[in-house]
Amino acid sequence: MSIVTIKDVAARAGVSPKTVSRVINGEAHVRPEVRELVQKVVAELDYRPNAFARSLSSTRSYLLGLFIDDPVSGYAADVQHGALIGCRERSYHLVVEPVDLAAPGWENQVRGSISALRLDGAIVAPPICDEAALMAVFAEAGLPTVLVAPSVAPPTSGTVRMDDRLAAQEMTEYLLGLGHRRIGFVQGPIRHSASARREEGFRRAMEKAAVAVDEACVVRGDFSSRTGMELGEKLLALPDRPTAIFASNDDMALGVLITAMKHGIAVPEKLSVCGFDDAPSSRAAWPQVTTVRQPKAEMAAAAVDILVNPQFRRKAGGEGSHLMLPHELVLRGSTGPI
Amino acid sequence: MSIVTIKDVAARAGVSPKTVSRVINGEAHVRPEVRELVQKVVAELDYRPNAFARSLSSTRSYLLGLFIDDPVSGYAADVQHGALIGCRERSYHLVVEPVDLAAPGWENQVRGSISALRLDGAIVAPPICDEAALMAVFAEAGLPTVLVAPSVAPPTSGTVRMDDRLAAQEMTEYLLGLGHRRIGFVQGPIRHSASARREEGFRRAMEKAAVAVDEACVVRGDFSSRTGMELGEKLLALPDRPTAIFASNDDMALGVLITAMKHGIAVPEKLSVCGFDDAPSSRAAWPQVTTVRQPKAEMAAAAVDILVNPQFRRKAGGEGSHLMLPHELVLRGSTGPI
DNA sequence: CATCAATTTGACATCGATGTCAGACATCGG
DNA sequence: CCGATGTCTGACATCGATGTCAAATTGATG
Numbered sequence: 001m002s003i004v005t006i007k008d009v010a011a012r013a014g015v016s017p018k019t020v021s022r023v024i025n026g027e028a029h030v031r032p033e034v035r036e037l038v039q040k041v042v043a044e045l046d047y048r049p050n051a052f053a054r055s056l057s058s059t060r061s062y063l064l065g066l067f068i069d070d071p072v073s074g075y076a077a078d079v080q081h082g083a084l085i086g087c088r089e090r091s092y093h094l095v096v097e098p099v100d101l102a103a104p105g106w107e108n109q110v111r112g113s114i115s116a117l118r119l120d121g122a123i124v125a126p127p128i129c130d131e132a133a134l135m136a137v138f139a140e141a142g143l144p145t146v147l148v149a150p151s152v153a154p155p156t157s158g159t160v161r162m163d164d165r166l167a168a169q170e171m172t173e174y175l176l177g178l179g180h181r182r183i184g185f186v187q188g189p190i191r192h193s194a195s196a197r198r199e200e201g202f203r204r205a206m207e208k209a210a211v212a213v214d215e216a217c218v219v220r221g222d223f224s225s226r227t228g229m230e231l232g233e234k235l236l237a238l239p240d241r242p243t244a245i246f247a248s249n250d251d252m253a254l255g256v257l258i259t260a261m262k263h264g265i266a267v268p269e270k271l272s273v274c275g276f277d278d279a280p281s282s283r284a285a286w287p288q289v290t291t292v293r294q295p296k297a298e299m300a301a302a303a304v305d306i307l308v309n310p311q312f313r314r315k316a317g318g319e320g321s322h323l324m325l326p327h328e329l330v331l332r333g334s335t336g337p338i
Numbered sequence: 339m340s341i342v343t344i345k346d347v348a349a350r351a352g353v354s355p356k357t358v359s360r361v362i363n364g365e366a367h368v369r370p371e372v373r374e375l376v377q378k379v380v381a382e383l384d385y386r387p388n389a390f391a392r393s394l395s396s397t398r399s400y401l402l403g404l405f406i407d408d409p410v411s412g413y414a415a416d417v418q419h420g421a422l423i424g425c426r427e428r429s430y431h432l433v434v435e436p437v438d439l440a441a442p443g444w445e446n447q448v449r450g451s452i453s454a455l456r457l458d459g460a461i462v463a464p465p466i467c468d469e470a471a472l473m474a475v476f477a478e479a480g481l482p483t484v485l486v487a488p489s490v491a492p493p494t495s496g497t498v499r500m501d502d503r504l505a506a507q508e509m510t511e512y513l514l515g516l517g518h519r520r521i522g523f524v525q526g527p528i529r530h531s532a533s534a535r536r537e538e539g540f541r542r543a544m545e546k547a548a549v550a551v552d553e554a555c556v557v558r559g560d561f562s563s564r565t566g567m568e569l570g571e572k573l574l575a576l577p578d579r580p581t582a583i584f585a586s587n588d589d590m591a592l593g594v595l596i597t598a599m600k601h602g603i604a605v606p607e608k609l610s611v612c613g614f615d616d617a618p619s620s621r622a623a624w625p626q627v628t629t630v631r632q633p634k635a636e637m638a639a640a641a642v643d644i645l646v647n648p649q650f651r652r653k654a655g656g657e658g659s660h661l662m663l664p665h666e667l668v669l670r671g672s673t674g675p676i
Numbered sequence: 677c678a679t680c681a682a683t684t685t686g687a688c689a690t691c692g693a694t695g696t697c698a699g700a701c702a703t704c705g706g
Numbered sequence: 707c708c709g710a711t712g713t714c715t716g717a718c719a720t721c722g723a724t725g726t727c728a729a730a731t732t733g734a735t736g
Contacts, residue, residue, distance in 0.1 A: 003453065005722060016686045021724060029684055051454045052390040052399070053722030056691045061390070074618075077415045084436050088447075093433055093455065098422050108384075109426075115341065116389045117431065225622045251622065258623055262599045280412070284563045284589065284619055285596055343692060354716040359694060367714055391692030394721045 004047045013041040024049060051093070061118040064307055066096045066300075067110070069128045074279055075296065079125045079148055082297030086304030095119070099128055107137055114141045121307035123148060123300060124157075130193060146303040146321070149294075151193025158306045158321035160299045164194045167292045167327040168201025171246060171274060174329060176209050179338035180244040180272060184217040184235045186228065186256065188248035198248050198276060217242050221252045225281065228255020236263060236271075243271060243338050250275035250282040253289045257334060261285075268336030278330055287333025295325045342385045351379040362387060389431070399456040402645055404434045404638075405448070407466045412617055413634060417463045417486055420635030424642030433457070437466055445475055452479045459645035461486060461638060462495075468531065484641040484659070486634075489531025496644045496659035498637040502532045505630045505665040506539025509584060509612055512667060514547045517676035518582040518610060522555040522573045524566065524594065526586035536586050536614060555580050559590045563619065566593020574601060574609075581609060581676050588613035588620040591627045595672060599623075606674030616668055625671025633663045 006024075010017040015034060022030050023038040030038075041047075055061040066083050068076045080096065087094045097113050100106055113119065114137075121144040128134055129147035132154075138145045139156045146158040153159045175183055185202050188195030199218075206213050219234060221227035228247060232255055235242055247253035253275030257267060265271050267287060274290040275282055282289040306321045344362075348355040353372060360368050361376040368376075379385075393399040404421050406414045418434065425432045435451050438444055451457065452475075459482040466472055467485035470492075476483045477494045484496040491497045513521055523540050526533030537556075544551050557572060559565035566585060570593055573580055585591035591613025595605060603609050605625060612628040613620055620627040644659045 006724095007722080017722085018686060018724080019684090022685090025724085031684065034684085046449075048450055048454045050394070050456065050722050052394045052456065053691090054724075056388070056390045056394055056693085057722075057724040058691085059724095072412075072415045072419050074410075074412060074415070077410045077412070080434070081410050081436070084434060088436075093451070095431055096418070096422060096434055098419070098426075111384075112386050113431070116386045118388065118390065226624065229624050254622060258596060258599065261596065264602070281619070281622055284592060284622060286564060286567050286593075344694095345692080355693080356695090356716060357714090360715090363694085369714065372714085388692050391721090392694075394723085395692075395694040396721085397694095 004045045006047070006049065009038065009041050009045060009047050012045065013038050055118060061120050062092050063117055063119055064092055064094055064304060065113060065117070065119045065122045066094055066125065067099050067122055067128065067134070068096065068125045069099060069101070075277075076125055078296035079123075079300045082300030083123055083304055085297070086301035090304065090308050092120070092304065092308060099134065101128065101131060101134070107133070110134070110137050111141065114138075114143055119143060121145065123303045123307065124150075125300075126150065126194075127192065144307055146306050148296075148299050148303055149194070153322060158303070158323075160302045160306070160323045160325060162294055162299070162325050162327045164197035165201040165204070167294075167329075168198040168246075168276070169205040170201075170329060171276070171290075171292055172202045172205035173209070174331070175244045175246065175272060175274070175335065176205065176211065178244070178272065178336065180242075181211055181338075182214065182217065182240065182242040182244075183211075184219070184242035184245040185213075186231050186235075186245065186247040186252050187218065187220040188252075189220075189222045192223070195248055202246060221248070221255075223249050223251055225251040225255040225258075228252030229259045230255070232256035232259030236260065236265065244335070245271065245273050247273070247275045250277045250279040250289060250291055253291070253334075254281045254285055257285050257289060267334050272335040272338075274335050282330075282332070290332045290335040291330050293328040293330050295327060298325055299323075342383045344385070344387065347376065347379050347383055347385050350383065351376050393456060399458050400430050401455055401457055402430055402432055402642060403451060403455070403457045403460045404432055404463065405437050405460055405466065405472070406434065406463045407437060407439070413615075414463055416634035417461075417638045420638030421461055421642055423635070424639035428642065428646050430458070430642065430646060437472065439466065439469060439472070445471070448472070448475050449479065452476075452481055457481060459483065461641045461645065462488075463638075464488065465530070482645055484644050486637050486641055487532070487632075491660060496641070496661075498640045498644070498661045498663060500632055500637070500663050500665045502535035503539040503542070505632075505667075506536040506584075506614070507543040508539075508667060509614070509628075509630055510540045510543035511547070512669070513582045513584065513610060513612070513673065514543065514549065516582075516610065516674065518580075519549055519676075520552065520555065520578065520580040520582070521549075522557070522580035522583040523551075524569050524573075524583065524585040524590050525556065525558040526590075527558075527560045530561070533586055540584060559586070561587050561589055563589040563593040563596075566590030567597045568593070570594035570597030574598065574603065582673070583609065583611050585611070585613045588615045588617040588627060588629055591629070591672075592619045592623055595623050595627060605672055610673040610676075612673050620668075620670070628670045628673040629668050631666040631668050633665060636663055637661075 006017045006020050010020045023035050124147050126149050129150040135154050149161045219231045245256050257273050260267050260271050276292045278291045278293040282291045344355045344358050347358045361373050462485050464487050467488040473492050487499045557569045583594050595611050598605050598609050614630045616629045616631040620629045
């Protein structure tokens with residue numbers, strides 16, 4: 001007999017399938033000795049409930065959808081990893097659904113996944129978690145939704161995020177603490193909502209320390225290492241060049257670092273460089289780049305926690321659950337005292 | 339009415355549910371006009387078959403499992419992306435299952451996914467596709483399995499891969515064609531099966547061109563950019579230093595490139611550098627690194643194709659389907675004539 | 677000990693699709 | 707015009723679990 005069903009267990013234990021079902025789902029109203037017996041038989045037969053039958057008859061699918069834009073990015077990979085771990089712990093499964101907002105008919109694709117798989121919830125990664133049209137689809141389907149690191153929190157979703165502003169502020173304070181006063185800042189792209197918050201944190205720290213920000217030292221990049229190199233050239237060519245450069249993400253920081261090397265500017269002796277995200281690129285060069293660890297995996301795992309929480313599920317759409325996870329400065333070799 | 343079922347469609351079209359089922363699944367024996375009518379109604383009602391009901395009654399689940407070791411790596415992300423696209427085209431869904439071979443009980447985890455979700459097939463990414471114990475679990479479950487870029491092809495699985503040896507040979511020939519004779523080679527870690535094949539290709543090209551390989555110019559790294567930098571130092575300090583360095587992967591090539599910059603060795607004027615994989619890191623620096631594009635996404639998509647192919651599925655385990663996908667040299671700025 | 681409430685248990689319908697099989701209908705040759 | 711063959715179509719059982727509800731059992735109480 002290849003596949004063990006609930007009937008097999010029931011027969012062997014001498015009870016009804018329904019009782020086995022009760023034991024499996026941890027419901028009340030089963031005598032302790034019966035419960036134990038059933039559990040023993042379950043273990044013996046290595047019985048595993050058929051997820052399909054289960055979700056067909058009950059209202060839950062034990063399936064969460066992870067909706068992402070660009071599944072290839074390292075960011076998405078970390079988020080997914082966290083979600084996967086969260087699901088595993090709670091015996092849920094994760095279905096990854098790429099969403100290409102540029103493709104016509106993406107809305108139907110999404111609707112299709114939701115209704116065909118009867119998803120129990122959706123985790124939405126940036127940047128598409130800021131897409132109103134997508135949120136509308138979830139809301140319309142009444143699907144509990146949790147956004148990871150969104151820029152705004154729609155009323156119909158839970159959110160899990162980190163404090164970009166505060167983290168940038170702390171990083172800046174760390175640089176100031178090292179004695180730096182002329183600090184260059186490489187902004188991220190405008191459409192990325194985190195960019196603004198990071199810059200805000202930078203400025204706030206400078207202001208609090210009463211250090212003037214030289215606007216010539218603030219330049220805008222697009223999160224690519226390419227612009228990091230270009231803007232690095234620009235900043236380092238300044239007559240009174242900065243002693244530290246804070247880039248809004250790690251790729252750009254890497255670009256700055258490479259440029260410094262190219263010009264024989266010793267890091268961190270002559271120049272401190274730091275980034276944001278703790279992306280793989282922050283470890284690609286030597287010295288490795290000081291950065292802010294964004295708890296990507298933890299955020300995703302927390303999103304799973306929220307989604308499987310019955311209290312949250314009850315309020316369709318699941319407003320009201322908002323979590324802010326702690327970040328962490330990762331101090332590495334690319335920063336030092338002036 | 340929120341959820342449209344097959345009965346609703348049947349009622350509206352004035353036929354039986356079974357006929358609707360036939361139309362949906364593209365079965366024969368339906369009069370053309372009936373078929374058309376049903377399709378019209380399906381579209382009107384925006385009907386989507388419930389995947390659970392479908393797989394409960396039929397023997398198929400329309401679900402494929404992607405088994406990966408480290409879901410965070412860029413490699414895995416590309417593979418997953420390809421698999422996702424392949425699934426989408428064929429209205430399958432993908433369930434990502436991380437496998438931690440270090441964790442006790444991983445075998446039961448895997449068995450659990452297979453039997454609870456009634457997976458239709460497994461795609462296994464490197465490096466765990468070379469794990470005999472894992473393969474044994476799939477074989478035992480009779481699950482059709484396709485390995486992506488394995489080092490060996492077990493008799494019970496299909497495989498999709500690229501020709502590492504040939505690609506490395508072509509890259510070397512390209513360098514030779516540019517006039518390079520002293521070519522450094524950075525080997526990959528021994529446990530990575532592709533490493534040996536890449537080195538083999540390098541040596542074969544050198545041999546064919548009757549250029550002696552200076553063993554002092556052949557050094558072993560571990561695929562990290564860190565060792566790339568260290569070994570770069572070593573190679574560039576050689577009395578008669580190489581005019582070109584071929585690293586077995588892009589991270590190491592990036593390390594070499596950074597080291598060259600640090601020493602003021604112009605790339606590609608004084609030194610050509612190339613890597614392997616077309617990883618993001620190959621684009622992280624400037625000039626961007628010449629490399630070999632490994633068709634990761636295409637391999638995964640091909641794996642899906644094989645898995646959903648009925649012919650393959652019939653032979654349990656699915657021996658006999660082996661695909662070799664074409665690679666591509668990506669010529670960028672880091673290589674040039676001597 | 678009878679009665680009633682609370683607890684435990686199982687019979688049966690159900691979720692939404694597909695597989696099986698038999699019946700209805702059309703076509704064709706003799 | 708008949709029977710044989712082949713093409714459509716639908717009734718019904720089924721997949722494997724859970725929800726509902728009533729029956730059986732237990733325990734408490736007067």
